[in-house]
Amino acid sequence: MLSQIKILERILYKKYPSSKVYLVGGAVRDKLMKRVACDLDVVVTGVPKDQLEKILAGLGALRLVGKSFGVYKWNDVDIAIPRRETGWGTGARRDVTVQSDHTLSIEKDLERRDFTINAIAYDMRNKLYIDPHDGRRDIQNKIIRTVGDPHERFTEDNSRLLRALRIAIELNFEIEPKTRKIISQMIAKAKNVTKEIAATEIVKAISASPEAALKLFNSTRLIPVLFPELALMQKCKQPKKWHSEGTVWTHTLLALRELEKNRKHPYDPTLILALILHDSGKVQTRKRRGNKITFYNHATVGARIARRMIKRLKLESAGVEKEQASWLIKHHMIAFSGDPKKLRNTTIERYFLSDRYPSEHLMTMIECDSRASVPLSPDRDNLHGLSIIKKRIAEIKKKPPKALLNGEEIMTILNIKPGVEVGKVIARLREAQLSGRVNTKLEARKFLQKLSVKS
Known part of the structure; x- marks a missing residue:
């Protein structure tokens, strides 16, 4: 992809010698x-917007993803003209006023960026870095710092509050103290962020490092x-006999830590x-x-909570x-x-061997839950039940028999119509087959006939 950008640079230079x-x-x-870059963003200076659009269109594969912003998608590369922005906090494009100006310097364009580590430009022709905000130093020191005043940057775009947390987690960087303090003070404004944008930042963060994400949140x-x-989980105490690790929150963090052990990322x-x-x-x-402390039916209630939150x-x-x-x-x-x-x-077959359900995830979840439960007695083996399963x-995988x-x-044998009853009979017949009590079609017919007589 960089080779295509170099080709574009040469084409623009021939027509506009002052372009960059x-x-x-x-x-x-x-x-x-x-690191491998997932997205490529380019800024072109010295070329009027309408002329840049014509040149890109002539090269093919052009999409106008943000024409009013002076932003074009060319062969999966975002190409923009230098611009000034004024935002109203939500992070949505509709809430941003943009002034594109091809005569603006790259330094001016970098002033509107969120964090110093993202406010570095690379001159493709001269192979030079333009770094007016010392972003390279912050990369070296693994620091997240806003460009200029953090209160101003987060006020312009509230989604930057979430982006700072996400980038810190993805890169394993620390947030600079002043920036972090303002984030904590302004964090309530995260509610103003367009939900789809917030969802993207949240999911990227927890996918990068689940435990670290929750701790930073x-x-x-x-x-x-x-x-x-x-927040409610942090105050929910558990019986020490089964959960000496502490509250539901502490147990959850331990479960996420177990997930990150020996498992592929992301x-x-x-x-x-x-x-x-x-x-x-x-x-x-x-x-x-x-x-005695009990949590009867907590799994069913938790499933409802998850649906509502998602x-x-x-x-x-x-x-x-x-x-x-x-x-x-x-x-x-x-x-x-x-x-x-x-x-x-x-x-066993339905929950752990079925393509209809995320069976592999269920096994992983049970194992993480088991390992994160620290019983008071060292003699109790939380993994015993899982090992049996x-x-x-x-054993079932060795010879998974066909129905x-x-x-x-x-329905023909029992003379019944389609409905719930058919599913129940299929399940009972399958159980008899997997247990070895029924092995042939003839035995299956006899089994159904006995069921019919009993009912």
């Missing part, structure tokens, strides 16, 4: 950090602003969100019965699957709600 093409923003930052006071469900946002909220239902279901924050727009997250939370106690040896084979899964009869055959 600069690589800017995150692409320059990533180049300096030797908490220390900058974002939790009660956008995630009141999580993490699936649906799994992360489900793990963050897996015990959120404990707040509403906590009961003290004598010396909908409220529009997290589906950023890749979180609401139904899957809810399903994972609702069933995360399957290894602990009784003797795993007594689970039906069809239950894993063995049973392996002996389909739905139509069952």
Whole structure:
């Protein structure tokens, strides 16, 4: 892609000798950090907007993604003319006044940028960095710092509050003290940010490092602003017998830490969100019965909480699957709600071997939950139930038998119409098959006939 930008630079130079093409923003930052750049942003100076548009159109593959902003998409590269911006806080383009001016210097254009590490330009012709705000120094020191006054930058665009947190988490940088202080003071304005923009920043942050994201959200006071469900978890105590680690919040952080151990990055946002909220239902279901604390039905309540939060924050727009997250939370106690040896084979198959559900995520979630639960007694093995389920899964996987009869055959044999009853019969027949009690079509027919007689 850089080669295409170099070609553009040569074409523009021939027609406009005073023109300059600069690589800017995150692409320059990533180049300096030797990271792979996901997006390429370019600023072109010295070429009038209408002329630049004609030249780009002549090169093909041009989309006018922000014509009023002087921004064009050319072969997946964002190309812009220098501009001044005045924002009204939400982060949405409709709430920004833009003045494009091809005569503006690159230094003036960089003044409107959010953070010093994003306010560096690279002169493609002369192979020089333009760094008026010492962004390279902050990259070297792993610091997030606003360009100029932090209060002004965050007032211009409230989404920068969330962007600062996200970039700090993605790059494992520290936020400079003055910038961090203003973030904490202004964090309530995160509510003003367009929900889709906020969702993108949130999901990127938790996908980069789930535990670090929650800790930074908490220390900058974002939790009660956008995630009141999580704030309540911080005060929800658990019985020390099973959870000596402490509150639901502490347990959740430990579960996220377990997720980050020995697992590929980036993490699936649906799994992360489900793990963050897996015990959120404990707040509403906590009961003290004598010396005993219970959380009956907390998984079902937590699933409802997740659905509401995902909908409220529009997290589906950023890749979180609401139904899957809810399903994972609702069933995360399957290894602990009784003797795993007594689970039906069809239950094992349905929850851990089905393409209809995120079965692999459920196994991961149960394991993280188990490892994050620290019993008071060192003799208690929280992974015992999970190990039994894993063995049973392996046994079923060895010879996963095909269904002996389909739905139509069952309806014919039992003389019943389509409906819930057919599904129940299919499940009972499958259980008999997986347990080895029924192995042939003839045995399956006899099994159904016995069911018919009993009913």
